[in-house]
Amino acid sequence: AMEKDLNQNSPRIRKIRDNSYPPNTPTSRMNNNNQRDNHPNSPRDYNYSPSSPTARLRWRNRSNEIPAEVKRGNASNVRNLLLGDKNKYRSMWIRTCSSLWMLGGVFFIIYMGHLYIWAMVVGIQIFMAKELFFLLRRAHEERRLPGFRLLNWHFFFTAMLFVYGRILQQQLVNTVSSDRFIYKLVSGLIKYQMVICYFLYIAGFMWFILTLKKKMYKYQFGQYAWTHMILIVVFTQSSFTVANIFEGIFWFLLPAALIAMNDVAAYFFGFYFGKTPLIKLSPKKTWEGFIGASVATTISAFLFANVLGQFQWLTCPRKDLSTGWLHCDPGPLFRPEYYPLPTWIASFSPWKAISILPVQWHAFSLGLFASVIAPFGGFFASGFKRAFKIKDFGDSIPGHGGFTDRMDCQMVMAIFAYIYIQSFIVHQDYSVEMILDHISRSLGHEEQKMLYAKLGDILRHKLQGGF
Amino acid sequence: MHKENTGDAPSAHTPRVRHHRKRNTDVVAGAGKPNGSHLLVNDSSKYKSFLVRAYSTVWMIGGFALIVYLGHLYITAMVVIIQIFMARELFNLLRRTHEDKQLPGFRLLNWHFFFTAMLFVYGRILSQRLVNTVTPDKVLYRLVTSLIKYHMAICYSLYISGFVWFILTLKKKMYKYQFSQYAWTHMILIVVFTQSSFTVANIFEGIFWFLLPASLIVINDIFAYICGFFFGRTPLIKLSPKKTWEGFIGASITTMISAFLLANIMGRFLWLTCPREDLSTGWLQCDPGPLFKQETHALPGWISNWLPWKEISVLPVQWHALCLGLFASIIAPFGGFFASGFKRAFKVKDFGDSIPGHGGITDRMDCQMVMAVFAYIYHQSFVVPQSLSVDKLLNQIITNLTLEEQQALFMKLGQVLQEKVIGS
Numbered sequence: 001a002m003e004k005d006l007n008q009n010s011p012r013i014r015k016i017r018d019n020s021y022p023p024n025t026p027t028s029r030m031n032n033n034n035q036r037d038n039h040p041n042s043p044r045d046y047n048y049s050p051s052s053p054t055a056r057l058r059w060r061n062r063s064n065e066i067p068a069e070v071k072r073g074n075a076s077n078v079r080n081l082l083l084g085d086k087n088k089y090r091s092m093w094i095r096t097c098s099s100l101w102m103l104g105g106v107f108f109i110i111y112m113g114h115l116y117i118w119a120m121v122v123g124i125q126i127f128m129a130k131e132l133f134f135l136l137r138r139a140h141e142e143r144r145l146p147g148f149r150l151l152n153w154h155f156f157f158t159a160m161l162f163v164y165g166r167i168l169q170q171q172l173v174n175t176v177s178s179d180r181f182i183y184k185l186v187s188g189l190i191k192y193q194m195v196i197c198y199f200l201y202i203a204g205f206m207w208f209i210l211t212l213k214k215k216m217y218k219y220q221f222g223q224y225a226w227t228h229m230i231l232i233v234v235f236t237q238s239s240f241t242v243a244n245i246f247e248g249i250f251w252f253l254l255p256a257a258l259i260a261m262n263d264v265a266a267y268f269f270g271f272y273f274g275k276t277p278l279i280k281l282s283p284k285k286t287w288e289g290f291i292g293a294s295v296a297t298t299i300s301a302f303l304f305a306n307v308l309g310q311f312q313w314l315t316c317p318r319k320d321l322s323t324g325w326l327h328c329d330p331g332p333l334f335r336p337e338y339y340p341l342p343t344w345i346a347s348f349s350p351w352k353a354i355s356i357l358p359v360q361w362h363a364f365s366l367g368l369f370a371s372v373i374a375p376f377g378g379f380f381a382s383g384f385k386r387a388f389k390i391k392d393f394g395d396s397i398p399g400h401g402g403f404t405d406r407m408d409c410q411m412v413m414a415i416f417a418y419i420y421i422q423s424f425i426v427h428q429d430y431s432v433e434m435i436l437d438h439i440s441r442s443l444g445h446e447e448q449k450m451l452y453a454k455l456g457d458i459l460r461h462k463l464q465g466g467f
Numbered sequence: 468m469h470k471e472n473t474g475d476a477p478s479a480h481t482p483r484v485r486h487h488r489k490r491n492t493d494v495v496a497g498a499g500k501p502n503g504s505h506l507l508v509n510d511s512s513k514y515k516s517f518l519v520r521a522y523s524t525v526w527m528i529g530g531f532a533l534i535v536y537l538g539h540l541y542i543t544a545m546v547v548i549i550q551i552f553m554a555r556e557l558f559n560l561l562r563r564t565h566e567d568k569q570l571p572g573f574r575l576l577n578w579h580f581f582f583t584a585m586l587f588v589y590g591r592i593l594s595q596r597l598v599n600t601v602t603p604d605k606v607l608y609r610l611v612t613s614l615i616k617y618h619m620a621i622c623y624s625l626y627i628s629g630f631v632w633f634i635l636t637l638k639k640k641m642y643k644y645q646f647s648q649y650a651w652t653h654m655i656l657i658v659v660f661t662q663s664s665f666t667v668a669n670i671f672e673g674i675f676w677f678l679l680p681a682s683l684i685v686i687n688d689i690f691a692y693i694c695g696f697f698f699g700r701t702p703l704i705k706l707s708p709k710k711t712w713e714g715f716i717g718a719s720i721t722t723m724i725s726a727f728l729l730a731n732i733m734g735r736f737l738w739l740t741c742p743r744e745d746l747s748t749g750w751l752q753c754d755p756g757p758l759f760k761q762e763t764h765a766l767p768g769w770i771s772n773w774l775p776w777k778e779i780s781v782l783p784v785q786w787h788a789l790c791l792g793l794f795a796s797i798i799a800p801f802g803g804f805f806a807s808g809f810k811r812a813f814k815v816k817d818f819g820d821s822i823p824g825h826g827g828i829t830d831r832m833d834c835q836m837v838m839a840v841f842a843y844i845y846h847q848s849f850v851v852p853q854s855l856s857v858d859k860l861l862n863q864i865i866t867n868l869t870l871e872e873q874q875a876l877f878m879k880l881g882q883v884l885q886e887k888v889i890g891s
Contacts, residue, residue, distance in 0.1 A: 195848045198841070202798060209804045212706060217812030228657075229650050281637060373627060379634045387642030416623070423620040436879055439860060451857050452880050455864065459877055462870065 098398050110249060114318045117245050117252065122160075125238040127403045129156055131394035132230040137223070145213065145220070152227050154204045159231045162197040163239040165190065171246060174320035237411040240418035247421060248330075250314040254304060254363060255417040258370035259409050261300050266293035266375075281379045281386070294371035301367025305360040309334045333359040333425065362425060369416050377412035381405070523823050535674060539743045542677065543667050547585075549828055550663040554581055556819035556827045557655040562648070570638065570645070577652050579629045584656045587622040588664040594618065596671060599745040662836040665843035672846060673755075675739040679730060679788060680842040683795035684834050686725050691718035691800075706804045706811070719796035726792025730785040734759045758784040758850065787850060794841050802837035806830070 109120050133152050169190050176182045189196070212220055244251040270289030278285040308314050309330075316328040336355035346352055381404070385391065394402020439448060534541050558577050567573060594615045601607040614621070637645055669676040695714025703710040733739050741753035761780040806829070810816065819827025864873060 191852070192848055194844050198844045202841075205805070206798070206801050209706070209801050209808065210704075212808050214705065217808055221809055221812045225650065225654050228654060232653070232657075279635075280639065281634070373631065376631050376634050380630070383634065383637050383642055384646055387646045412627075416627075419619050419623045423617055436876060436883070439880065447857050448880070448884060451860060452877070452884060454857070454861055455873070455877050455880070458861075458865065459874060 094398055102397070110253065113313075113323050114245055114249065115321060115323050117249065118242050121238050121241050121245070124403055124407065125234055126156075127394075127396060128407060129230060129234050131396070131402045131404050132234070133227070135388075135390065135393065145211070145216065147211065148220075148223070151204060151207060151211075152223075154207070155201070155227055155231055158197055158200040158204065159235045161200070162193070163235050164242065165193040165197070167239050167243045168246070168321070169193075171318070171320050175322065233411065237407075237414040241414045244414065244418055244421060246318045247426070248315050248317050250308050250359075251417060251421055253314060254301070254308060255366055255370065255413045256410060257304055258297055258301055258367055259374055259413050261304075262293050262297045262371050262374070263409070265296040266290060269293055269296075279379060281382045285375075290371075290375070294368075297371040298364060298367040301363040301370070302360050305363030306357055309357045309359050333357065333362070362420075365420065366417060369420075370413055373416070374409045374413045377409040381408035519823050527822075535678065538738075538748050539670055539674065540746060540748050542670050542674065546663050546666050546670070549832065550659055551581075552819075552821060552828045553832060554655060554659050556821070556829050557659070558652070560815060560818065561651055561813065570636070570641065572636065573645070573648070576629060576633060576636075577648075579632070580626070580652055580656060583622055583625040583629065584660045586625070587618075588660045589667065590615070590618045590622070592664055592668045593671070593746070596743070596745050600747065658836065662839045666839045669839070669843055669846060671743050672851075673740050673742050675733050675784075676842060676846055676850075678739060679726070679733060680791055680795065680838045681835060682729060683722055683726055683792055684799055684838050687718050687722045687796050687799070688834070690721040691715060694718055694721075704804060706807045710800075715796075715800070719793075722796040723789055723792040726788040726795070727785050730788030731782055734782045734784050758782070758787070787845070790845065790849075791842060794845075795838055798841070799834045799838045802834040806833035 106120075109116050133149070172186060173183075173190065176186050208220070208224060241252060244255075266285070266289040269292030270284070270286045273288040273292065274286035276287045277283060278287050278290055312326060312328065312330060315330040315334050316326040318326065334357055336357055338353045338355050340346075340353045341349070341351065381393075385393070392401035393404035396402050397406065439451060531545075534545050558574070597611055598608070598615065601611050633645070633649060666677060669680075691710070691714040693714075694717030695709070695711045698713040698717065699711035701712045702708055703712050703715055737751060737753065737755065740755040740759050741751040743751065759782055761782055763778045763780045765778045766774070806818075810818070817826035818829035821827050822831065864876065
C-alpha cells in the first residue's frame with residue numbers, strides 16, 4: 001500500500017545491518033537479496049540497475065533514516081536528515097505522478113466500457129503472472145532447463161481458457177447467436193470446454209514429467225507447485241473481477257475504489273495521529289490509522305454507492321460482448337427510496353427527505369470488509385516478501401513497485417465482492433437457469449417444442465386439479 | 468454380487484515387490500539380469516514380503532467388495548476416509564518437527580482448511596441430493612435450502628478466517644517455513660479434494676462410473692507387471708527404471724480389451740448403473756438409459772463362418788469404456804511417474820506406511836487420482852448429454868423444481884422458442 005514508503009518512522013532491522021556498508025554499493029544490496037540470482041548484470045535485478053533512480057532513492061532513504069531516528073548527534077546525520085527530506089518529497093512526487101496517471105487511465109477505460117475493462121484486467125493479470133513467475137526463479141537452474149518457462153505460459157493459457165470460458169459462456173453465446181455457423185462452432189466449443197482445458201492441462205502435466213532432469217527434481221517440483229499457486233491466486237481474483245464487471249461496472253468500481261480509499265485514509269490518519277503499531281509484519285501501520293480509515297471507508301462507501309448508482313452505464317449488466325451504450329431496468333436495488341428526515345434535522349437543513357438507494361446498505365458491508373479484512377492481503381504480501389527476502393514484487397510502476405504490490409488488497413476484495421454479490425444480491429434462479437441451459441444445449445429444436453408442450457400440459461393439470 | 472479387483476491391492480503389490488527386490492538386491496527384474504549371488508537371500512525375504520502383501524491385498528479386496536455391495540453412501544464414506552488418511556500422510560510429509568514445536572496450533576490450521584474444503588466440495592456436489600432427501604420434512608427442507616443458498620458465503624468466511632489466523636500467527640524467523648507450509652497445504656488439499664470430489668460425483672451417477680475406471684487402473688498395473696516380467700527389455704522412463712516399453716504396450720492392449728469386456732459385465736447390474744438421486748441406502752430401480760440397452764450387431768460374414776454366434780450384443784457404453792481404457796493405459800501411469808519423481812525430489816521412500824507391504828495410501832492412489840478426474844470430465848462431457856432425453860429432463864424438472872420455478876421455466880422456454888422462430 002501507499003503509505004509503506006512515505007512514513008519513515010519505522011526501524012527495519014535489516015536496514016540497520018546495512019548501515020555498516022556504504023549505501024549504493026552492490027555488496028550492501030546483495031546481502032539483502034540473496035535469493036535473487038548471483039549475476040549483478042541480470043536485467044531482472046532492478047535493484048542493481050542504475051536505471052531505476054527511484055529504487056535507489058528509496059534505498060538511500062532507508063539506510064539514512066535510521067540513524068536520524070535514533071538521534072545520534074553527528075554532523076553526518078544532519079546532512080543525512082536534509083538528504084532524507086529532499087528524497088522523501090521527491091519520492092512522494094513520483095508516486096503522486098504515477099498514481100495520477102493510473103487513475104486517469106482507469107477512468108478512461110471505465111468510460112470505454114466493459115470489454116475494455118476486461119482487457120485491462122487481463123493485461124494486469126499477465127503482468128502480475130510474469131512478475132510472480134520470475135520471482136522465485138533461479139537463473140542458474142533455468143539455463144539447464146530449456147523450455148521450462150514455456151511450460152509456465154502453457155499452464156497460464158490453459159487457465160485463461162478455462163476460467164474465461166466458464167465465466168463468459170453466456171455472453172459469448174449471445175454475441176454470436178446471429179450467425180448460424182459461428183454459433184454452432186462456439187456452442188460446440190463451449191460444450192466441450194472442460195474436456196479441451198483438461199487435455200491441455202494433462203498435456204502440460206505429461207510434458208513436465210517428461211522433462212524432469214536428474215538432480216533438478218526438487219527445483220522442478222518446487223517450480224511446478226509455485227506455478228500452480230500463482231495461477232490460482234491470479235486467476236481466481238481476476239475471473240471474479242470480470243464476472244463482477246459483466247454484472248455491472250458498479251460492482252467492480254465500488255470495491256476497487258473502497259480499497260484505494262482505505263489506503264489513502266489509513267495513510268493520512270496514520271500520518272497525523274499514528275502512535276501504536278498495528279502488526280509486526282508491517283511496522284508502519286498504526287491502530288489509529290486503521291480505525292480512522294475504517295470509519296472513513298464505511299462512510300464513503302455509503303456515499304460513493306449513492307453517486308455511482310445513478311449512472312446506468314455503471315449499474316446495467318452486460319449480456320453480450322458488445323461495446324455500445326446500455327439501457328436497462330437496473331432493478332430494485334438502484335431505485336431511490338425516500339426517507340423523511342426526523343423533524344429536528346429537517347428544521348436545520350433545506351431537505352425534507354433523503355433518498356437512499358437500497359444498494360447503499362450493501363455498500364456498507366463492502367466498506368466494512370474493505371477496511372477490516374482486505375488489509376490482511378497486504379500483510380500477507382509483506383510477510384511473503386520478508387519470508388523470501390524480496391523487496392518488491394517487480395518494478396513496473398515507478399514509485400510503487402510491481403503490479404502485485406498494488407493489487408494485493410484488491411485481490412482479496414474482488415473475491416469477497418463476487419461471493420457477496422452471488423449470495424446476497426443476485427437472485428439466483430439457479431436451477432431454472434441450469435435446466436434451461438441443459439435444454440438448449442442437449443435437445444434439438446423439435447424436442448424442445450415437445451418438452452414445452454408436455455410441460456404446459458402438466459402445469460395446466462396441476463393448476464386445474466388444485467393442490 | 469461379483470468380486471472385483473480393487474484399486475488398492477493386487478493392483479500394484481506386484482510392482483512393489485519389484486521395487487523392493489530392486490532396492491534390496493539391485494536386480495532389475497524386468498530387464499532379466501539375475502544377480503546370482505543374492506538369489507538365495509532374495510528368495511526367503513521375497514516370499515515373506517509377498518505373503519504380507521498378499522494378506523493385506525486380500526483384506527483390502529474383501530473390504531472393498533463388501534462396501535460396493537452396501538451401496539453409494541458407504542462407498543462415499545470409504546472415499547472420505549481414504550481422503551483423510553491421504554491428507555494426513557501428505558501433511559506430515561514435509562513437516563519439520565523442530566519448527567513445528569515453535570508453532571503451536573499450526574497443525575490445527577491445516578485441519579481447519581481441510582474441513583473448509585470438505586464442506587465446500589461436498590456441499591456443491593451433494594447439494595441436490597441432500598435437498599431430495601429432506602424434501603418431505605418442511606422445516607429441514609427450509610433449513611437445508613437456505614444453507615445451500617449461502618453455501619459459498621459460509622465456506623468463504625471459513626477460509627478467510629483461516630487466512631487471517633495464518634497471518635496473525637506469523638512468527639519472526641519462521642516466515643519462510645510458514646509460507647511454504649501454507650502453499651503446501653493448499654496444493655495437498657487441491658490434489659486430494661479434486662479427485663475425491665469427482666470420485667464421489669461419479670459414484671452418485673452410478674457405481675459403474677466409479678468401479679470401471681478403478682478396475683482399469685488395477686488391471687493395467689497387473690498386466691504391466693506380467694508383460695514386463697515375461698518380455699521386458701527396453702526401459703521406459705528414467706524416473707521409474709523398472710518399467711519397460713514391452714510392459715507398457717502389452718498392458719495397454721490388455722487394458723483396452725478388458726475395458727470392453729468389463730463394461731459389458733458390469734453394465735448388466737441395475738445396482739451399478741442406476742444413479743442415486745438422494746442419500747438413501749435402499750435398492751435402486753430405474754431406467755438406466757439408452758447407454759445400457761443392448762444393441763445387437765450382426766457379425767461380418769467372414770468371422771461368423773468360424774464362430775457359432777451370428778451376432779454379438781454390445782452395450783453402447785462399451786465404446787465409452789474403450790476410451791476410458793485407452794486413457795487408463797497411456798496417461799494414468801504418468802500419475803505414478805509424478806509420484807516417483809516427487810519422492811525422489813524430496814528424498815522420501817514412501818508416502819507413509821499405513822498399508823503393510825504397500826507403503827502409504829497415497830502410493831496406492833497415485834494413478835487412481837488422475838483417472839478419477841478424467842472419468843468425471845469424460846462422463847460430464849460425453850455421457851451425460853447423450854443420456855438426456857425429453858422424458859428424463861421432464862422428470863428432472865418435475866422432481867427438482869418448485870411449482871413457481873416450473874412456471875418460470877415454462878415462460879422462459881416459451882420466450883426462447885419464440886425468439887428462435889422469429890429469428891430463423
